Amino acid sequence: MKEYKPEEIKYLKIHGRTAGGTAPLPLFWTGSGIELNVKGSELWIEVEVDYGLYEPWLGVLINSAKVSRQMLNKGRYWLCLFRGMNENTVKNVRVIREVQAMNGDPECSLVIHSVRADGEFLPVKERPVKIEFIGDSITSGEGAVGAREEEDWISMWFSAADNYTALTARELNxxxxxxxxxxxxVLTSWDNNPDCNLPKYYEKVCGLLTGEKNEKLGALKENDFSAWQPDIVVVNLGTNDSSAFNTPEWKDEATGRHHKQRSNSDGTFNEEDLKAFxxxxxxxxxxIRKYNPKAHIVWAYGMLGNSMMPALFRAADAYQRKSGDRKVSVFQLPNTTDKTIGSRSHPGILSHEKAAEELSVYLRSLL
Amino acid sequence: MKEYKPEEIKYLKIHGRTAGGTAPLPLFWTGSGIELNVKGSELWIEVEVDYGLYEPWLGVLINSAKVSRQMLNKGRYWLCLFRGMNENTVKNVRVIREVQAMNGDPECSLVIHSVRADGEFLPVKERPVKIEFIGDSITSGEGAVGAREEEDWISMWFSAADNYTALTARELNxxxxxxxxxxxxVLTSWDNNPDCNLPKYYEKVCGLLTGEKNEKLGALKENDFSAWQPDIVVVNLGTNDSSAFNTPEWKDEATGRHHKQRSNSDGTFNEEDLKAFxxxxxxxxxxIRKYNPKAHIVWAYGMLGNSMMPALFRAADAYQRKSGDRKVSVFQLPNTTDKTIGSRSHPGILSHEKAAEELSVYLRSLL
Amino acid sequence: MKEYKPEEIKYLKIHGRTAGGTAPLPLFWTGSGIELNVKGSELWIEVEVDYGLYEPWLGVLINSAKVSRQMLNKGRYWLCLFRGMNENTVKNVRVIREVQAMNGDPECSLVIHSVRADGEFLPVKERPVKIEFIGDSITSGEGAVGAREEEDWISMWFSAADNYTALTARELNxxxxxxxxxxxxVLTSWDNNPDCNLPKYYEKVCGLLTGEKNEKLGALKENDFSAWQPDIVVVNLGTNDSSAFNTPEWKDEATGRHHKQRSNSDGTFNEEDLKAFxxxxxxxxxxIRKYNPKAHIVWAYGMLGNSMMPALFRAADAYQRKSGDRKVSVFQLPNTTDKTIGSRSHPGILSHEKAAEELSVYLRSLL
Amino acid sequence: MKEYKPEEIKYLKIHGRTAGGTAPLPLFWTGSGIELNVKGSELWIEVEVDYGLYEPWLGVLINSAKVSRQMLNKGRYWLCLFRGMNENTVKNVRVIREVQAMNGDPECSLVIHSVRADGEFLPVKERPVKIEFIGDSITSGEGAVGAREEEDWISMWFSAADNYTALTARELNxxxxxxxxxxxxVLTSWDNNPDCNLPKYYEKVCGLLTGEKNEKLGALKENDFSAWQPDIVVVNLGTNDSSAFNTPEWKDEATGRHHKQRSNSDGTFNEEDLKAFxxxxxxxxxxIRKYNPKAHIVWAYGMLGNSMMPALFRAADAYQRKSGDRKVSVFQLPNTTDKTIGSRSHPGILSHEKAAEELSVYLRSLL
Incomplete structure (x- = not known):
């Protein structure tokens, strides 16, 4: 058995944004991880895990089959990914962070320090398509795990491997x-906080993370977009912006700053606030276009209602008229129903499967 | 056995628009027909059928189960709907025209002259919801029957009972x-003919029919909208308008009148012509609003591509801004795929089932 | 358009046992019919139909897709199978009797007198496998059509095209x-009649038919087994033999002859009567072996309970020991459940689909 | 947070055979584990794990939803089952051993030392039915996890939570x-070893385990059958006995003892050896009857071929004739196909789901 630092493995494939540093290798976003082709009988990774509130979970796929998913306790320790296998066959191994980056927990982090193996590493093929997904809880796979009655907001109900992002990517290779x-x-959070929007942090590696530790790991650095240019950017935002019209005003007690997406008395959206959206x-x-000059940009929305759809089409129209950019579109995802709902009133695995089925048909038509 | 004229059956339920006359009772549109609750052992109907090119087909449902579907030869003759049944039980019987109204065949007609039964008729319940579907070949169920390789444009590949309209209606009762x-x-046919649009004939009972016979049957009369007010109007149009941008100009050789929805050299739609759409x-x-003051109007589109979607949203926006009408929306139906396609490159039954599933979830949310 | 007698069509493929005569061509058994490859725009057949109690139904498949299923009224008349098609393409057309041979109705008959076409007939390929199915109501597809609440014993609820025989055959080509x-x-009917068993009539073309008309059509002649040797014979019998243990004695009032499969007081089968089974x-x-020297014989049973299974295995054992015949086996079909039941408490289409799925996997392993 | 020894938890429900000792609590068999109803925000267990060759894996179900499955490294350590949950709701938690008892690895063991929680334990309901499953690799869920191409015989491809035993039990509550x-x-292993049969060890708690450690944990003690009497015993054996007819003789080099289930030259089973089976x-x-006087005993077989079916029926017949016991039966499970196969040429999850569907219908009919 031999131990390697990430940078010592020529054929290590890293999934997800990083700041480039691999000593250790941070897994910031959900769905991030590493992929290896290993000829050998045994493989381990050394992780270091911390959290204040929300622990990370880890998934393992061997030859594309999910074999493991586990909660990660605090500490620095070795995890065995496989053992006892035929030393002469090549295994494709993928380790995947199952839980989203946690803006609300500055201590939450998951890094890989080392890999231990008794064989050799072989090249991992580039897949012919690259997709970036940008979204909210739906895209974080919240509710894809767990019984329907679950209501706690905890890491356990999140899954990256069993949500529409992974399923769509698999379908399109x-x-x-x-x-x-x-x-x-895209404008505010579900409770009207104007700082809680994804666009604000898009240029950073993982700018919505907090805490010194994450800063040191490079989360707040500028992302190097040239290093990974997607063919398609899928944006699944709007569900929380819609909720904001029906939740109380947000107010920062310290500064007095406040925000509210207003509804009219007849239940319709206030026109001015909708305009802001x-x-x-x-x-x-x-x-997105600025940083991804050649990508198709698809706003894919509707898994938890589609009240913002007209506004999304108007906004896409306005953008297109302004920019002349023709590679943008809006696509409706199938709504979640009683039959397809998961935990926490969020899309369950059946809803994610349907969404991936529809979305992948659409994305394939663009490629 | 006793014979009845339609008007003699108190509890005869007629599906589909008619001009009121029932001597005989014409079945103009696809999906039209009659429904009876019969206590008796045997039931027949006397039809009269004609056609020049495209023969009508008839479907029969007993207690909501489809038991029969057949081509109708020319002539006036009796069809047995059931026989040999327990005379003491009540059967719900529904006869349904399986093929669309045929604008291109002035001789095509299907009427019911009489009903023969050995028992009594009982009231047929009003269903709690009423829906009007307006559409093209997709809504006519073209391609829902037949092998994939079929290419002939004939009545046989049409089905009213096995398409998304019937399935959605069943799901919503x-x-x-x-x-x-x-x-x-909505503006032109697939080949740019500006006379071939549904709105032009909407006020008539079945205004797109041709021929003296159909005129006599009342097809060209004003429709009595007050007699049947839908809760929802679903419009599934745009697929042929989209094709028109890629087909040659239509020209009426007689008058020199012509029309063309133009494409730009880069493949995009000509702005002016898109505006017209x-x-x-x-x-x-x-x-539609004029004649259906209380209905939700849903433009449901996308089973054969969704290129008109942005234009549909713009048009809905424009209409709403102009009218203040809030009960209109645009809804994307799932696209047809290699797995769900039917004959004549049209949606197959699997595609119709998926569309009905998504659409009925959406429509239920409106009710 | 030209008219042909069956014997004038070189490439006419006849499905189902006949006595050889084709003037007219009788369709005795369920699933019997004709198959043609036709290059032409239109095709008709002239049928003659009669019945005292139970009318025949007819199904039509074009290029393997079911397009029609209809009740046949009494009389001699022409039915159009297709019209208006491209005269240059070849269509595979199959006409299939949807209802079983009717022992209880001496007047029931369905024959084909003529075929009318405007094109030419082409050879129909032999399929690489031949299967004979022998069975009861399950194999007759009773209950495959109709609502669950149906209880009348009438032709309408039978289907040949939508039962496990057709589905298995299709799966195995x-x-x-x-x-x-x-x-x-196999021994008695459900009500203990010892004359109502399939083996008794196996050697005849369709020996269980009654009435002069059927006799004239050749139903009671010896079947020419050499003309059609199956690769597999599937026997699905036992369900009614099992019921006989729980129904009253059968007695022929005329002769005093009587029979009863007895149950013990604890509900188990009387040993002697089970032996007889x-x-x-x-x-x-x-x-079966005598007439089909090379076929695999598979007793496939279980779609409505499996109480006779041990006895079937004992019987197969006994036969094998006696004969040394190794090409026989017993196979359990999946039971019908609340989810898969059809009309008349019989297997529905879902049950037939499951049975065909399991059975075809098994039969393929034999070939 | 408070720590408990298993014996201190009044409402601890133990699944699977043990010798009664709980200090520590051993999980011998696949599917064994503990179940708790916990009112509290956090729950941990302390496990001790060892192995020479084959490591154990652990599954966790929260409110019947599978949330985790992980390989267990060697050592004594704490595992968190959940954290951060609402302290006022009751969670049903189930920990399940995912890998079979390992006869071939004397060092393999998994025990639970302690439980840590911050709330209280509540009673766990008895389920209304009890089932014991006895089987081979199929019943061990070998192949239910992993890609189809996997061929290594390792713990990773086993699953208890995703095989037909768990699915059938869930269906029947x-x-x-x-x-x-x-x-x-039931007689020999796949390679003719006459010591490798389940009946030999049936009376012991987990008699096929080896090694001192397991002996100390009570694996070799007599099982207390009175403590847990199943309503149904399902035996799924015969697949390896069938293979033995086609594999070389087993020989114990030390003693010269040998065994072989012989095939005839025509591929059929040697009659004498089949008799022994x-x-x-x-x-x-x-x-089984001796120790389970009231249970239905069902021999359920066929997921990897059904060549022993006639012999099983003969054996059941012979047993019934000898004993008069009527509560035994043989049931055919659906065979695994190209579509339902998993890793290592064993049934995949789809095959297990089908088997559970058929089996649960049958078992329900017995209850």
């Missing part, structure tokens, strides 16, 4: 990255 | 009517 | 024949 | 136990 945060939107969408199209 | 024509659009959509919203 | 009768067994099974194996 | 060993039979089956019926 794509490498993919996920940028997501539960409760957040549309501008946020339009601006996010611009920002 | 709704009475429904269908107004549809293959190849037609949007106006047609917007105007159709107005017209 | 097989030609097939069906020999079946509702209520009958087993001997009937064993003897039927012998008889 | 049953408590259940599993007694199983890969490669073993049947006697082993018959004797196992007797033994």
């Amino acid at each position: 794509a490498d993919y990255r996920v940028i997501s945060q539960s409760g957040w939107g 549309e501008e946020a969408v339009s601006n996010f199209f611009s920002k | 709704a009475d429904y009517r269908v107004i549809s024509q293959s190849g037609w659009g 949007e106006e047609a959509v917007s105007n159709f919203f107005s017209k | 097989a030609d097939y024949r069906v020999i079946s009768q509702s209520g009958w067994g 087993e001997e009937a099974v064993s003897n039927f194996f012998s008889k | 049953a408590d259940y136990r599993v007694i199983s060993q890969s490669g073993w039979g 049947e006697e082993a089956v018959s004797n196992f019926f007797s033994k």
Whole structure:
């Protein structure tokens, strides 16, 4: 058995944004991880895990089959990925962070220090397509695990391997990255906080993370977009922006700063606030285009209702008129039903499967 | 056994638009027909059938189960719907026209002259919901029957009982009517003919029919909208309007009148012509609203591609801004795939089932 | 358009046992029919139909897709199978009798007199496998059509095209024949009638038919087994023999002859009567083998309970020990459940699909 | 947080056979584990794990939803089952050993030392049905996890939570136990070893385990059958006995003892050896009956071929004739196909789901 630092493995494939550093290798976003082709009988990784509130979970796929998913306790320790296998066959091994980046827990982190193996590493093929998914709890796979009655907001109900991002990527044979945060939107969070939107942090490696530790790991650095250019960017935002119209005003007690997406007395959206939402969408199209000059940008929305759909189409129209950019579109995902719901009133695995089925048909038509 | 004229059966339920006359009772549109609750052992109907090119087909449902579907030869003759049944039980019987109204065949007609039974008729319950579907070949169920390799444009590949209209209505326990024509659009037909659009004939009972016989049967009369007010109007148009941008100009050799929805050299839609399409959509919203003051109007589109989706949303927006009408929306139906396609490159039964599943979830949310 | 007698069509493929005569061509058994490859735009057949109690139904498949199923009224008349098709393409057309041979209705008959076409007939390929199915109501497809609440014993609820025989044959790309009768067994009928068993009539073309008309059509002649040797004979009998243990004695009032399969007071089968059942099974194996020297004989049973399974295995054992015949086996079909039941408490289409799935996997392993 | 020894938890429900000792509590068989109803925010267990070759894996179900499955490294350590949950709701928690008892690894063991919680334990309901499953690799869930191409014989491909035993038990709302060993039979193992059969060890707690450690944990003690009387015993054995006819003779080099189930030159089973198999089956019926006087005993077989089916029926017959015991039966499970196969040429999860569906219908009919 021989031990390797990540940078010593020539054929290590890293999934998800990092700041480049691999000593140790941080797994910031849900769906991030490493992939190896290993000829050998045994493989281990050394992780270091911390959290204040929300622990990370880890999934393992061997030859594309999910074999393991586990909660990670605090500490620095070795995890065995496989053992006792035929030393002469090549195994494709993928380790995947199952839980989203945790804006609300500055201590939450998961890094890989080392790999231990008794054989050799072989090249991992580039997949022919690259997709970036940007979203909220739906894209974080919240509710894809657990019984329907679950209501606690905890890491256990999240899954990266069993949500529509992974399923769509598999269907299209794509490498993919996920940028997501539960409760957040394109303009505000579900509770009207104007700081909790994904566009604000898009340029950073994982800018919504907090805490010194994550800063040291490079989370707040500028992302190097040139290193990984997706063919498609899928944005699944709007569900929380819609909720904001029906939740109380957000107020920062310290500064007195406040925000509210208002509803009219007849239940419709306030026109001015809806306009602000549309501008946020339009601006996010611009920002994504800036960093991804050649990608198709698809706003895919509707797994938990589709009340923002007209506004999304207006915003896409406005952006297109302004920019002349023709590689943007809006796509409706199938709504979650009584039959397909999961835990925490979120899409269950059946809903994710349906979404992936529809979405992958659509994305294939673009490629 | 006793013979009845339709008007002699107190509890005869007629599905589909008619001009009121029942001597004989014409079945103009696909999905139209009669429904009876019969206590008796045997039931027959006397039909009269004619056609020049496209023969009608008939489906029979007993207690909501489809038991029969057959081509109708020319002539006036009796068809047995059931026989040998327990004379003391009540059977719900439904006869359904399986093929669309045939604009291209002035001789095509199907009427019911009489009913013969050995028992009594009982009341047929009103279903709690009423839906009107307006569409093209998709809504006519073209391709829902037949092998994939079929290419002939003939009646045999059409089905009313096995398409998304019937399936959605069943899921929502709704009475429904269908107004549809293959190849037609909201502005023009697939080949740019500006006369082949559904809005033009919406006010008539079945205004797109031709021929003296159909005129005598009342097809060209004003429809009595007050007699049947739907809770929901579903419009599934746009697929042929989209095709028109990629087909040659239509020209009436007699008058020199011509029309073409133009594409730009880069494959995008000509803006002016797209505008015309949007106006047609917007105007159709107005017209539908005029005759259906309380209905939700849902433009449901996407079973054969969704290129008109942005234009549909713009048109809905424009109509809403103009009218203040809030009970209109646009809904994306799942696209047809290699797995769900039927004959004639049209949606197969699997595609219709998926569409009905998604659509009925959405419509239920409106009710 | 040209008219042909069956014997004038070189490439006419006849499905199901006949006595050889084709003027007219009788369709005795369920699943019987004709198959044609036709290059032409239109095709008709002239049928003659009669019945006292139970009318025949007819199914039509074009290029293997079911397009029609209809009740046949009495009389001699023409039915159109297709019209308006491209005259240059070849269509595979199959006409299939949907209802079983009716022992209880001496007047019931369905014959084909003529075929009318405007094109030419082409050879129909032999399928690589031949299967004969022998059974009761299950094999007659009773209950495969109709609502669950149906209880009348009428032709309408039978289907040949939508039962496990057709589905299994399709899965294995097989030609097939069906020999079946509702209520009958291998020893007695469900109500203990010892004359109502399939083995008794196996050698005849369709020996269980009654009436002069059927006799004239050749139903009671010896079957020419050499003309069609199956690779597999599937016997699905035993369900009614099992019921006989729980129904009253059968008695012929005229002769005083009587029979009863007795149950013990603890609900178990009387050993002697069970023995008689087993001997009937064993003897039927012998008889089938006599006429089908090379076929695999599979007793496939269990779609409505499996209480006779041990006896079937004993009987197969006994037969094998006696004969040394190794090409016989017993196979359990999946039981029908609340989810898969059809009308008349019989297997529904879902149950038939499951049975065909399991059975075809097993039969393939034999080939 | 408070720490408990298993014996200190009044409402601890133990699944699977043990010798009664709980300091520590050993999990011998696959599917064994503990179940708790916990009102509190956090729950941990302290396990001690060892192995020479084959490591144990552990599954966790929260409110019947599988949330975790992980390989267990060597050592004594704490595992967190959940944390951060609402302290006022009751969670049903189940820990399940995912890998079979390992006869071939004397060092393999998994025990629970302690439980740590911050709330209280509540009673766990008895389920209304109890089932014992006895089987081989199929019943051990070998192949239910992993890609199809996997060929290594390692713990990773086993699953207790995703195989037909757990699925059948869930469908019937049953408590259940599993007694199983890969490669073993009712008479011999797949390679003719006459010591590798389940009946030999049936009376012991987990008699096929080896090694001092396991002996100390009570594995070799007599099982207390009175403590847990199943309503149904399902035996799924015969697949390896069948293989033995086609594998070389087993020979103990030390003693010269040898065994071979012989095939005839025509590929059929040697009659004498088949007899021996049947006697082993018959004797196992007797033994199971001895310890389970009231249970239905169901020999359920066929997921990897059904060549022993006639012999099983003969053996059941022989046993019934000898004993008068009527509560025994043989049931055919659906065979695994190309579509349902898993890793290591064993049934995949789809095959297990089908088997559970058929089996649970049958078992329900017995209850």
